[in-house]
Amino acid sequence: MRDVAIIGAYTTVFGELWEKSLRDTAVEAGVGAIEDANVAGEEIDAMYVGNMSGGKFVGQEHIGALVADYAAGLAREFHIPSTRVEAACASGGLALRQAIMAVSSGFHDVVIAAGAEKMTDIDGTGVTDALAAAADREWEGIMGATFPGLYAMIARYHMHKYGTTSEQLASVAVKNHDNGVHNPIAQFRNKITIDQVLRSSKVADPLRLLDCSPVTDGAAAVVVVPADIAKKYTDTPIYVKASSQASDTISLDDRRDIATLDASVFAGKWAFEMAKLTPKDIDFVEVHDCFTIAEICAIEDLGFFKKGDGGRASYDGDTRIGGKIAVNPSGGLKACGHPVGATGIKQACEAVYQLRGEAGKRQVPNAKYAMTHNVGGSGATCAVHIFSNER
Amino acid sequence: MRDVAIIGAYTTVFGELWEKSLRDTAVEAGVGAIEDANVAGEEIDAMYVGNMSGGKFVGQEHIGALVADYAAGLAREFHIPSTRVEAACASGGLALRQAIMAVSSGFHDVVIAAGAEKMTDIDGTGVTDALAAAADREWEGIMGATFPGLYAMIARYHMHKYGTTSEQLASVAVKNHDNGVHNPIAQFRNKITIDQVLRSSKVADPLRLLDCSPVTDGAAAVVVVPADIAKKYTDTPIYVKASSQASDTISLDDRRDIATLDASVFAGKWAFEMAKLTPKDIDFVEVHDCFTIAEICAIEDLGFFKKGDGGRASYDGDTRIGGKIAVNPSGGLKACGHPVGATGIKQACEAVYQLRGEAGKRQVPNAKYAMTHNVGGSGATCAVHIFSNER
Numbered sequence: 001m002r003d004v005a006i007i008g009a010y011t012t013v014f015g016e017l018w019e020k021s022l023r024d025t026a027v028e029a030g031v032g033a034i035e036d037a038n039v040a041g042e043e044i045d046a047m048y049v050g051n052m053s054g055g056k057f058v059g060q061e062h063i064g065a066l067v068a069d070y071a072a073g074l075a076r077e078f079h080i081p082s083t084r085v086e087a088a089c090a091s092g093g094l095a096l097r098q099a100i101m102a103v104s105s106g107f108h109d110v111v112i113a114a115g116a117e118k119m120t121d122i123d124g125t126g127v128t129d130a131l132a133a134a135a136d137r138e139w140e141g142i143m144g145a146t147f148p149g150l151y152a153m154i155a156r157y158h159m160h161k162y163g164t165t166s167e168q169l170a171s172v173a174v175k176n177h178d179n180g181v182h183n184p185i186a187q188f189r190n191k192i193t194i195d196q197v198l199r200s201s202k203v204a205d206p207l208r209l210l211d212c213s214p215v216t217d218g219a220a221a222v223v224v225v226p227a228d229i230a231k232k233y234t235d236t237p238i239y240v241k242a243s244s245q246a247s248d249t250i251s252l253d254d255r256r257d258i259a260t261l262d263a264s265v266f267a268g269k270w271a272f273e274m275a276k277l278t279p280k281d282i283d284f285v286e287v288h289d290c291f292t293i294a295e296i297c298a299i300e301d302l303g304f305f306k307k308g309d310g311g312r313a314s315y316d317g318d319t320r321i322g323g324k325i326a327v328n329p330s331g332g333l334k335a336c337g338h339p340v341g342a343t344g345i346k347q348a349c350e351a352v353y354q355l356r357g358e359a360g361k362r363q364v365p366n367a368k369y370a371m372t373h374n375v376g377g378s379g380a381t382c383a384v385h386i387f388s389n390e391r
Numbered sequence: 392m393r394d395v396a397i398i399g400a401y402t403t404v405f406g407e408l409w410e411k412s413l414r415d416t417a418v419e420a421g422v423g424a425i426e427d428a429n430v431a432g433e434e435i436d437a438m439y440v441g442n443m444s445g446g447k448f449v450g451q452e453h454i455g456a457l458v459a460d461y462a463a464g465l466a467r468e469f470h471i472p473s474t475r476v477e478a479a480c481a482s483g484g485l486a487l488r489q490a491i492m493a494v495s496s497g498f499h500d501v502v503i504a505a506g507a508e509k510m511t512d513i514d515g516t517g518v519t520d521a522l523a524a525a526a527d528r529e530w531e532g533i534m535g536a537t538f539p540g541l542y543a544m545i546a547r548y549h550m551h552k553y554g555t556t557s558e559q560l561a562s563v564a565v566k567n568h569d570n571g572v573h574n575p576i577a578q579f580r581n582k583i584t585i586d587q588v589l590r591s592s593k594v595a596d597p598l599r600l601l602d603c604s605p606v607t608d609g610a611a612a613v614v615v616v617p618a619d620i621a622k623k624y625t626d627t628p629i630y631v632k633a634s635s636q637a638s639d640t641i642s643l644d645d646r647r648d649i650a651t652l653d654a655s656v657f658a659g660k661w662a663f664e665m666a667k668l669t670p671k672d673i674d675f676v677e678v679h680d681c682f683t684i685a686e687i688c689a690i691e692d693l694g695f696f697k698k699g700d701g702g703r704a705s706y707d708g709d710t711r712i713g714g715k716i717a718v719n720p721s722g723g724l725k726a727c728g729h730p731v732g733a734t735g736i737k738q739a740c741e742a743v744y745q746l747r748g749e750a751g752k753r754q755v756p757n758a759k760y761a762m763t764h765n766v767g768g769s770g771a772t773c774a775v776h777i778f779s780n781e782r
Contacts, residue, residue: 065771105496380456
């Protein structure tokens, strides 16, 4: 199998993009990545698009063909295969993994991995209902469990088992907002305080409004090629060192321990094995902080901190840029926003920007190895990638 | 890249399965294919699941993890990657192609490709709305174009351009019902006459009720392995000779000619090139007859008959078992039913049954090469596969 590199990346501004459709943002991201990569339309062999719920959000399925149709003549002139993949909020990470597999295997040479979601065309109840489709509708949703409700149970159990506090949860949101201030695509570019988080309205106890990532529109795309030809296109290819994906039970009640996401544990373990690296080697990690508790679980389950120590580490600043390991230098899902199908690709874009040294005031100094961690639902799917600016 | 073979196949009964959920049918198919293949749960490396619109049909996304969770411990014990792919009615064909790529590339050895759809839990208006999500919602659906309406425009133009008649369209349905009588999984196992088709109620002129495939629940699965190890599991592996996928514009108005599906033209051409075969070599083809006109376009666009001759060929019996080429010996989407995400895999199952010589009274004599043709939407995506019982 061939080594693989990313030669182009583009993330749209994330936010409530009333003036843009799903198609508009996806095409902006695809064309942006193509231009960043200096590839011509006719060089592109295939596309993968991560999207969670075009059906429920905007009444549109068949997203792969839709995006190919409007980007660089990919469908109407070149008829390239374009495939939507879906695993709830991990849809983007899986699209990236499929693109990497397609190139690594030799099936294709130049492949776009994109992710897009348009969430603000329906009302809040509709969004809550659509997001509940990421969990087990028949065993969780029908009983009234919303998505924040499921993560609230994870948080409550983590607090019970490890003594994690609301202040520690809040410190995750505060740090991610601090980072997001410097990210031009972030939905929220304002600092917040622990006190503000603790005084924000309850969504699902113990999670408050500022513990939750927002509802967001946006898209992102990267261009993947064999490492051997990457320098034909760019002086700064970013190499894929590992790509892994793991599954777990879809409903929480079937887990051995709801404070541990086994999909993260296995995807992380497999990625480190593939890259022949350990957590100590990683300079920064973009983790899936759909809720503050999710970031705490992630940094534990991936092995950056021991189980139960994530809250303490976050509160003590170990996860800040310049700390033990920079976690979510982009601002994460909390500050950037979380257009669910786009997030996994936006994480990869952040890895590219950072490893190129283009991240401005949020730059992680001398970053050599980056990890991205993208979770679907309450942890039934996880995709993990490791990137480096050295081959 | 490695040669690939199918070692197990299973299709649930297709129909209005009131007593079964999406999960029930998908798991039945997955476990059935695993048993048919004689593989153990712990041998399975990955799964791909084709599903068009779990979100709109049953309020459930994240279908990959859902199915893995309930099949042979794949998620909770082995944590294998499980990925949903979607391209409307071609979702199954794309799941199969991803599974083949995963094995051919060496990423995985034993991969399940499944497809499932549960369509009867919502009312007819809901189904029509969900299916319209396969076409261009913003440029077609919002203007009132339903899915039968789009194919009616294709039919009308085909009639205008080539003199195709309603009797010729009807003959496709009659032939497929004749074949479906002998298929134990078919939703409709009754013969119909041309006169009955022509007297059935209009759905979208010139298409009548019996020109249309029905609304159906069902699932199907196959097990894919490297050809080199296939005989470890079965005496009758079915070899994959080609796997291709092409795209076209999502809305009809952007096509150069709406009576030709360029996605079928290119996917077919690429498949024949990959297999080093021509249409004359193929013993039977399962084509995507969501409407009778779709079968006529398919047999032309794939090169079995010249453009404009498909209606004549169908009426004259050239597409019957024993004719020039057997088309839809299973009964096709018309008689078997069309659980959209499952159809592409069910077509592959039919290829397996026929090439093994297990198709009973619908057996195509001495079949050596089979083709399957799975279309998404009104032709924005097409997946084509060629199979053989000889390596």
